[in-house]
Amino acid sequence: MTDSYVHGYASDEQERLLLQAEHWREELILSGTRLAPGTRLLEVGCGVGAVLAILGEAFPGVVLAGVDVEERQLEVARAHLARLGVSADLRCADAAELPFTDGSFDHVWMMWFLEHVADPGAVLREARRVLVPGGALTAIEVDYNSVWASPTSDGFEALFATVAGAMDASGRSDAGRRVAGWLAEAGFASVDPGERRLAYSGDDLAR
Numbered sequence: 001m002t003d004s005y006v007h008g009y010a011s012d013e014q015e016r017l018l019l020q021a022e023h024w025r026e027e028l029i030l031s032g033t034r035l036a037p038g039t040r041l042l043e044v045g046c047g048v049g050a051v052l053a054i055l056g057e058a059f060p061g062v063v064l065a066g067v068d069v070e071e072r073q074l075e076v077a078r079a080h081l082a083r084l085g086v087s088a089d090l091r092c093a094d095a096a097e098l099p100f101t102d103g104s105f106d107h108v109w110m111m112w113f114l115e116h117v118a119d120p121g122a123v124l125r126e127a128r129r130v131l132v133p134g135g136a137l138t139a140i141e142v143d144y145n146s147v148w149a150s151p152t153s154d155g156f157e158a159l160f161a162t163v164a165g166a167m168d169a170s171g172r173s174d175a176g177r178r179v180a181g182w183l184a185e186a187g188f189a190s191v192d193p194g195e196r197r198l199a200y201s202g203d204d205l206a207r
Helices: 011-023 025-030 050-058 071-084 120-130 154-170 175-185 202-206
Strands: 040-044 063-068 088-092 105-111 131-140
Touching (some): 011 025, 011 050, 011 071, 025 050, 040 050, 050 063, 050 071, 071 088, 120 131, 120 175, 131 175
Parallel strands (some): 040 063, 040 105, 105 131
């Protein structure tokens, strides 16, 4: 879906992705994540390497790899990881045709990725193929239709509807609600929906 990727590949957007991952470092990426040294982890749709960098810094000894369909993203990822001293095997590849043999990884990671692909089931089946028996997959997605404000306003409601509509125009606004079902359909034997309802007020809202 490269041609219709909703965010595009401009340099300011690439920088936003780095800042976005840092913003969610503790609350979404590292919270509940445990990776033992030697774990072979593949991020599918690794983009500019923002999440790989955080995982590599937080879990020394993990063996990182990443794939993305866009070489422009990988160029930024290589530079970003090199600055931080994080090593990763980065390859330009389609998520539905991963360039790895069966059982190559202990963990596959996807974050805000399935919302952008045409066939989430095919991508998840391919991810399952490259996992070792008993391997794990982390998929973090959002349901943009569940965003709310209290008190609300016409402006807020228009903003939320516009964001969801933009996602639906080139992907899925409800991926967060559907990901558990996609995983089950792809043959993952044990699926923890792991739903997190996030609400903010006061100083937390300002952040």
